[in-house]
Amino acid sequence: MSVLDPRRRRRTSLALLLLTSITLLSLDYQGFQPLNQVQSAVRSIVDPLAGSSDSITSPITNAWRSFSEFEELEDENIRLKRELAEIQGNSVRASAAEESLRALLEEIEIDYIGGAETVVAQVIDRPGNFESYSIEIDRGTDDGVRRGMPVVTSAGLVGRVSEVQGGFSQVRLLHQPDFPLGIRVVGTGEVALARGQGIGQDLVVKDGIIEATVIKVGDPVVTSGIEGSSYPPDLVVGVVSDVDFDAQLLEQEISVRLVAQLDDLRFVTIILWTVDGDSAP
Amino acid sequence: MVIALLILVFHLDVSPDLPIAGVSAELPLGLVIAAGLAGGVERGAYFGFVFGFVIDLFFFTPIGLRALVFGAIGWVAGHVFLDRIEESPVTAAVAIGGGTALGLASFAGLGVALGETALLESPISRIVLVASLLNALLAVLFMRVAHWMWAADPIGHKRFVT
Numbered sequence: 001m002s003v004l005d006p007r008r009r010r011r012t013s014l015a016l017l018l019l020t021s022i023t024l025l026s027l028d029y030q031g032f033q034p035l036n037q038v039q040s041a042v043r044s045i046v047d048p049l050a051g052s053s054d055s056i057t058s059p060i061t062n063a064w065r066s067f068s069e070f071e072e073l074e075d076e077n078i079r080l081k082r083e084l085a086e087i088q089g090n091s092v093r094a095s096a097a098e099e100s101l102r103a104l105l106e107e108i109e110i111d112y113i114g115g116a117e118t119v120v121a122q123v124i125d126r127p128g129n130f131e132s133y134s135i136e137i138d139r140g141t142d143d144g145v146r147r148g149m150p151v152v153t154s155a156g157l158v159g160r161v162s163e164v165q166g167g168f169s170q171v172r173l174l175h176q177p178d179f180p181l182g183i184r185v186v187g188t189g190e191v192a193l194a195r196g197q198g199i200g201q202d203l204v205v206k207d208g209i210i211e212a213t214v215i216k217v218g219d220p221v222v223t224s225g226i227e228g229s230s231y232p233p234d235l236v237v238g239v240v241s242d243v244d245f246d247a248q249l250l251e252q253e254i255s256v257r258l259v260a261q262l263d264d265l266r267f268v269t270i271i272l273w274t275v276d277g278d279s280a281p
Numbered sequence: 282m283v284i285a286l287l288i289l290v291f292h293l294d295v296s297p298d299l300p301i302a303g304v305s306a307e308l309p310l311g312l313v314i315a316a317g318l319a320g321g322v323e324r325g326a327y328f329g330f331v332f333g334f335v336i337d338l339f340f341f342t343p344i345g346l347r348a349l350v351f352g353a354i355g356w357v358a359g360h361v362f363l364d365r366i367e368e369s370p371v372t373a374a375v376a377i378g379g380g381t382a383l384g385l386a387s388f389a390g391l392g393v394a395l396g397e398t399a400l401l402e403s404p405i406s407r408i409v410l411v412a413s414l415l416n417a418l419l420a421v422l423f424m425r426v427a428h429w430m431w432a433a434d435p436i437g438h439k440r441f442v443t
Contacts, residue, residue, distance in 0.1 A: 010322045010356070017352040018331045021398055024345030034301040039338045046339070049290050058298075128297070129412065130389070134341045170341060176356070199402050202401060220327065 031163075038163045051118045107174050116232065117272040119143050123265045124168065131199060133176035135159075135265055140167045149229060150223075150271045155260040156236035157181075157223065158268060169270075173262050175199055175238075182224035183237055188213050194237070194256055200263065202241050202255040209252040215243050221256050235268065284430050285332055288312050303404070304411035308383055311334055312435055314350045314380035315423035317358025318373065320431045323395055324388035325362075329355025342400075350391065356385040373424045378417030385409045 027035050121137035127149075139145050141164055149161045151171045163170040176182060179196040181203065188230020192208035209215065221241040243253035288308050296305040309332055317325020333351030337344045361376055386409055392400045416423070 010326075010359075013323050013326055014353070014356050017326055017356070018349065020329070021345045021349030021352060024337075024348060025343050026345075028344040035344060039344070042335060046286070046289060046293070049286070125297075128340055129307065129403065129408045130342075130392075131399045132341045133399045136341075136437050199399070 007249075036163075041168070043168070053091055117144075118144060119270045119272060121145075121169075121268055121270055123268060126180060132171055133179075133196075134162065134170050135197070137171055137268060137270070138167065138170050139270060140165045140169050142153050142166050144272050146272075146274050146275050147170050147269055150231045150235060150273060152235060152271060153260045153265065153268055156238065156258065157231070158258075158260045158262055158265065160230060161270065173201065173269070174258060175201060175262055180231045181237070182226055182231065183221050184224040184233075185209075185213075185215055185240065185254075186220040186222055188215060189218070190215070191226060192254075194221075202257045203238070205254045205256065207244075207249065207251050207253075209254060211245065211250050213251065215240055215251065215252060215254055217241060228275065230275055232271065235271075284426055285312070285328075285335075289332075289335065289339075292336070301391055301415065302407065302411050304408050304415075306419070307385060307412040308416075308419075310351065310354065310381050310412075311419060311423045312385045312426065313355045314358045314377045314384070314416075315373070315420070315427035316430065317355040318362050318376055319427035320359065321362050322356055322359030324361035324431065325355030325357075326352050327355070329353070342397055343395055346388065346392055346395065346397075350384055350388045353387070354380055357383075358364060363430075370421050374417040374420040377420040377423055378413045381416040382409050382413040384410060400442040 021182040024035070047176045051162065119139050121139040121143075124136040124138055137151075145164050147159055147161055147164050150157060151159050151161060157172045159172065159173040159176075161169050162172040172179060173196075175198060177196050177198055181194045182191065183190050183195075183203075183205065185196045190213050191207050192205045194203040194261040197204055217240055221237045221240060223233055223235040223237060225231060236259060238256045238258040238260075240254050241257035245251075245254040246253055292308050296308060299305060313325065313329040313332055315347070316328045321403075330348050330352030333347035333349070334345070337347045340347075356374065358380055386405075389400050389405050389409075409413070
């Protein structure tokens with residue numbers, strides 16, 4: 001039996017690893033089920049360990065944060081005090097505005113969430129150095145969650161379940177570029193397709209709203225819920241933040257500011273609703 | 282395996298709470314490079330691949346991306362070992378710091394090429410710079426752990442004689 005010379009063996013090893021990695025990537029993109037099962041199994045071992053390590057190391061990490069972020073914390077404290085004062089001052093106006101929005105939605109026979117069953121989930125904090133358009137939540141198929149279900153907070157829509165496993169799921173957030181969302185501008189009946197533009201950016205509607213439609217900054221925006229839509233109708237999305245007119249296409253381009261804060265989600269609610277009505281656990 | 286598990290748990294739940302300039306240490310990548318430097322091409326490559334694959338299971342980036350990058354970085358680090366560069370704290374720091382920068386840049390580049398555009402919204406230069414410096418500072422520790430890891434691995438010790 002011939003023995004490979006070391007250099008050739010090393011090159012073969014590298015080629016083998018590269019091929020295996022590419023195969024894994026390919027299987028992952030195709031949603032290969034056994035890979036998800038491996039993921040579930042490994043995580044069921046490591047996650048409890050990680051959870052317990054948190055309680056052991058939290059005194060050290062808290063001490064580090066108060067040391068390294070002292071100035072930031074001071075600034076934040078001042079900022080929060082200022083914001084609290086503003087919030088207190090504006091609370092009456094804010095509740096009046098919310099009441100107006102609810103009243104407006106009721107007036108046009110909007111049934112918020114439509115009485116569908118919901119599941120509350122905690123966002124699993126998995127911060128890495130790199131940004132992501134997704135969050136992970138601690139509910140999965142065991143809790144009746146299915147792929148495609150809408151995810152909201154008390155403020156409004158935040159995204160949609162993109163991957164689901166036994167005890168956890170991934171949620172794609174609305175700010176993901178090219179994430180399509182059918183919306184309706186309340187009061188106009190105008191239906192269009194909004195898309196994300198990245199973290200911290202408003203959604204944008206580039207076509208579908210004709211010149212004659214009167215849309216004002218501040219108009220509420222909800223999900224359209226047209227037939228075949230991935231979302232139930234009338235989930236609160238946001239408010240119109242900008243209106244532009246495209247003289248060439250003779251259409252309006254509008255920006256929509258989300259009412260839900262996507263950058264610091266702690267708890268979310270999954271609406272057990274799918275486009276094909278499959279919500280049974 | 283125990284070492285890798287400890288580093289993984291630390292990376293997932295402790296390291297993010299100890300950021301420096303908003304960047305947390307990329308300990309797994311540092312360990313993979315040290316594993317290649319201390320153990321050679323094949324050990325570095327296989328360890329990097331397996332460790333990268335396991336870490337992939339915890340993040341939103343495609344499964345196989347870290348396996349690919351970590352495996353290749355471990356392979357490259359193993360060649361530095363085979364070239365018999367004298368091992369010293371400075372050499373280890375340069376190799377691990379440089380390898381971390383190369384690994385993170387490759388990870389971000391490949392990720393974007395695969396459609397993970399969220400990576401572009403990250404402060405990539407800052408992440409690469411700070412994480413590389415952190416790993417370079419921890420190089421001696423990584424090398425000690427890697428030497429101990431291979432010495433305590435009876436199967437690897439016999440199989441990967443270089």
